[in-house]
Amino acid sequence: MLSRRTTAAAIAGTAAVALVLTGCAGGSSEPTSSPTSSSSAPSDEQITLTVATFNNFGYTDELLAQYTELHPNIKVEHTIAATSNDARSNYFTKLGAGSGLADVEAVEIDWFAELMQYSDKLYDLTDPSVADRWLSWKTEAATDKDGRLVAYGTDIGPEGICYRTDLFEAAGLPTDPDEVAALLAGDWDNYFRVGAEYVSKTGKAWFDSAAATYQGMINQVQAAYEDPSTGEVIATENPEVRAIYEEVLAASATQSAHLSQWSPDWAAGQANGDYATMLCPGWMLGVISGNAPDVTTWRVANAFPGGGGNWGGSYLTVPAQGEHLEEAKALANWLTSPEVQLQAFLNAGTFPSQVALYDDPALLDATNEYFGNQAVGGIFADRADAVTVAPFKGPKYFAINDAMVQALGRVDIDGTDDVESSWAKFVADVQALG
Amino acid sequence: MARTVTGDRPVRRIGFTQTLNRWDVKVSPYLYISPFFILFLITGLFPLLYTAYVSVHQWSLIGGQGEFVGFDNFAFTLANPIFWVALRNTVSIFLLSSVPQLIIAITIAAVLDTNLRAKTFWRMGVLVPYVLTPVAVSLLFSFMYADQLGIVNNLLTTIGLPAVPWHSDAFWSHVAIASMVNYRWTGYNALIFLAAMQAIPRDYYEAAAIDGAGPVRRFFSITIPSLRPTIIFVALTSTIGGLQIFDEPTLYDQYGRGGNDKQWLTLTMLIQNTGWRENGNFGRAAAIAWLLFLIIVIIALINFSITRTISRVDATRVAGARRKQKEVAR
Numbered sequence: 001m002l003s004r005r006t007t008a009a010a011i012a013g014t015a016a017v018a019l020v021l022t023g024c025a026g027g028s029s030e031p032t033s034s035p036t037s038s039s040s041a042p043s044d045e046q047i048t049l050t051v052a053t054f055n056n057f058g059y060t061d062e063l064l065a066q067y068t069e070l071h072p073n074i075k076v077e078h079t080i081a082a083t084s085n086d087a088r089s090n091y092f093t094k095l096g097a098g099s100g101l102a103d104v105e106a107v108e109i110d111w112f113a114e115l116m117q118y119s120d121k122l123y124d125l126t127d128p129s130v131a132d133r134w135l136s137w138k139t140e141a142a143t144d145k146d147g148r149l150v151a152y153g154t155d156i157g158p159e160g161i162c163y164r165t166d167l168f169e170a171a172g173l174p175t176d177p178d179e180v181a182a183l184l185a186g187d188w189d190n191y192f193r194v195g196a197e198y199v200s201k202t203g204k205a206w207f208d209s210a211a212a213t214y215q216g217m218i219n220q221v222q223a224a225y226e227d228p229s230t231g232e233v234i235a236t237e238n239p240e241v242r243a244i245y246e247e248v249l250a251a252s253a254t255q256s257a258h259l260s261q262w263s264p265d266w267a268a269g270q271a272n273g274d275y276a277t278m279l280c281p282g283w284m285l286g287v288i289s290g291n292a293p294d295v296t297t298w299r300v301a302n303a304f305p306g307g308g309g310n311w312g313g314s315y316l317t318v319p320a321q322g323e324h325l326e327e328a329k330a331l332a333n334w335l336t337s338p339e340v341q342l343q344a345f346l347n348a349g350t351f352p353s354q355v356a357l358y359d360d361p362a363l364l365d366a367t368n369e370y371f372g373n374q375a376v377g378g379i380f381a382d383r384a385d386a387v388t389v390a391p392f393k394g395p396k397y398f399a400i401n402d403a404m405v406q407a408l409g410r411v412d413i414d415g416t417d418d419v420e421s422s423w424a425k426f427v428a429d430v431q432a433l434g
Numbered sequence: 435m436a437r438t439v440t441g442d443r444p445v446r447r448i449g450f451t452q453t454l455n456r457w458d459v460k461v462s463p464y465l466y467i468s469p470f471f472i473l474f475l476i477t478g479l480f481p482l483l484y485t486a487y488v489s490v491h492q493w494s495l496i497g498g499q500g501e502f503v504g505f506d507n508f509a510f511t512l513a514n515p516i517f518w519v520a521l522r523n524t525v526s527i528f529l530l531s532s533v534p535q536l537i538i539a540i541t542i543a544a545v546l547d548t549n550l551r552a553k554t555f556w557r558m559g560v561l562v563p564y565v566l567t568p569v570a571v572s573l574l575f576s577f578m579y580a581d582q583l584g585i586v587n588n589l590l591t592t593i594g595l596p597a598v599p600w601h602s603d604a605f606w607s608h609v610a611i612a613s614m615v616n617y618r619w620t621g622y623n624a625l626i627f628l629a630a631m632q633a634i635p636r637d638y639y640e641a642a643a644i645d646g647a648g649p650v651r652r653f654f655s656i657t658i659p660s661l662r663p664t665i666i667f668v669a670l671t672s673t674i675g676g677l678q679i680f681d682e683p684t685l686y687d688q689y690g691r692g693g694n695d696k697q698w699l700t701l702t703m704l705i706q707n708t709g710w711r712e713n714g715n716f717g718r719a720a721a722i723a724w725l726l727f728l729i730i731v732i733i734a735l736i737n738f739s740i741t742r743t744i745s746r747v748d749a750t751r752v753a754g755a756r757r758k759q760k761e762v763a764r
Contacts, residue, residue: 092495264580414694
């Protein structure tokens with residue numbers, strides 16, 4: 001009797017332990033923070049540098065191990081946050097607290113201006129070795145009012161259009177990337193017109209969601225939410241914003257798959273063929289091949305409506321609160337060097353912001369096996385050339401854009417509001433930012 | 435101690451020992467419990483008061499303390515419709531989780547209290563969901579509740595029912611989040627109830643059975659009234675926990691901001707959004723935190739009086755039975 005009870009308890013205990021372990025496995029995909037290594041050390045002492053990024057920067061363990069080979073006394077630890085939103089709240093919380101940030105922290109372009117308000121809390125990275133390394137607008141945005149360069153550019157997000165050849169074929173549309181590029185070249189009206197044709201032939205969705213498409217459109221506006229000269233919030237009065245809001249929602253009523261970006265449904269939609277096209281910055285290629293590993297029909301078209309477009313792109317910063325500032329600066333310098341960024345691009349499709357690479361055959365001829373061995377390096381180099389507008393993103397850009405994404409979601413995804421009532425809520429949200 | 439005092443010692447010394455003795459009896463218990471209260475002062479009361487101090491100032495996440503603004507932050511919060519939406523969501527999720535949870539927990543406890551084979555296995559079994567981290571549970575459930583491709587909606591549509599709008603409809607999002615909370619906490623509460631049930635003297639049940647009371651009658655007339663202090667304890671802790679709910683709604687979608695239309699934005703999430711995410715306004719966040727504290731105190735008091743009245747009527751009957759039993763024992 002006793003033995004049976006003990007056995008039962010042992011089984012239950014084992015089950016509990018197994019569940020704890022699975023619980024941990026599930027939890028480990030969450031953003032984690034790692035404490036910065038303490039104790040300042042001379043440069044030949046054993047130290048550990050921490051690097052914090054988000055999504056997929058292409059910094060594989062093998063890539064980081066190369067740095068340890070070059071500098072045997074330095075070990076590099078890498079933590080990855082799931083989304084840019086997570087990384088942002090982590091960054092600002094710990095910047096305010098004055099401790100806890102990694103030695104090298106990645107920053108996304110959308111909240112970079114917000115961070116630049118506190119550029120005195122970042123280490124000065126000015127260095128002769130990095131002069132003229134990046135596109136000029138990338139460097140200018142990272143230089144504060146005292147002329148200190150506080151961030152090193154990693155990638156930019158020139159956008160093309162990703163599409164599925166099987167879905168295009170079913171609708172009687174061309175499938176060859178060059179023909180599709182010709183079909184989609186033009187303005188947004190043209191993109192939505194082709195979409196309407198696709199929907200009428202197949203009854204299926206043309207793009208993933210209004211908010212994702214809006215992202216591409218708003219990044220073509222020079223000053224969408226804030227006045228560059230005064231910093232005043234103009235988002236709710238800017239006719240351009242309102243016009244894009246209306247245009248994208250008018251199209252999404254029939255053409256959207258109503259799948260919220262980054263949701264499980266959205267990711268599954270890339271595998272299931274729930275939508276035929278989506279806006280595609282270089283870094284999105286890695287996202288698609290990760291979400292739909294078995295699909296062989298995703299291709300990228302060398303075209304973007306309304307001219308070029310840039311979505312995202314990041315910087316590396318060295319918070320001044322760190323213990324090993326010079327070592328961290330050297331690491332950030334190495335990570336953003338053209339040679340290493342090229343490796344990162346080959347790993348994750350993060351298109352370089354380093355100008356030296358733009359005529360490098362290693363980049364231009366780079367192909368992507370998942371995308372039918374298309375020469376994606378050359379395609380995104382063309383897309384980068386097409387970008388004519390570097391939109392102004394002030395301190396409140398991120399919060400306002402977040403409110404806009406929710407406003408679009410209320411109409412497009414949830415259906416809780418119509419165009420007018422959702423706009424009214426957007427206006428209230430922006431005013432509450434105060 | 436007084437026994438060891440002999441006649442050759444000075445009288446004054448005896449008096450002092452006695453004084454010490456008296457102090458020992460009077461003061462020592464407080465000394466023994468003081469570490470908790472000293473710790474509470476540092477980790478509980480100080481943050482509470484400091485939050486109050488922050489709430490009457492302009493205070494930015496990175497810039498730090500600004501001007502004194504009196505009750506402006508409170509006035510802004512009370513006039514902000516989002517605060518009231520968050521309060522509605524919090525209370526709704528709290529009710530949807532606490533009430534079914536208590537009822538199911540007591541039922542499970544009653545079943546576990548019967549003569550089962552492999553008792554320990556079943557008892558540990560109900561605790562298994564509790565050892566999972568809330569983050570893991572939330573991730574798991576958010577996949578199950580995905581609107582178009584989630585398991586739950588797939589099952590519903592397979593048997594011909596309409597798919598439930600888990601994310602766009604406020605009520606259904608509350609149901610989904612409450613189910614995550616219940617999944618984790620029901621077993622834990624069931625074990626607490628089980629422990630209390632096992633402390634009920636078995637003679638009551640035997641006596642009642644001899645008097646002809648069926649199992650249902652015994653459950654409602656003996657078990658429930660005897661569980662009164664436990665029910666109050668569990669109701670209070672789940673009130674406090676339920677009103678501070680954060681992990682589950684935050685991880686319910688990929689953005690963690692409570693839905694496009696604030697469908698499942700709770701008060702703790704609003705505190706985080708205000709203080710950290712949107713514009714780093716610590717003053718307003720502190721004001722919401724204080725309002726939440728007051729709301730919890732009020733609801734806990736209401737809860738306390740309700741649970742007391744519910745089980746009072748029968749409790750007097752049990753107390754009477756106890757008195758009788760004592761007389762018999764004499």
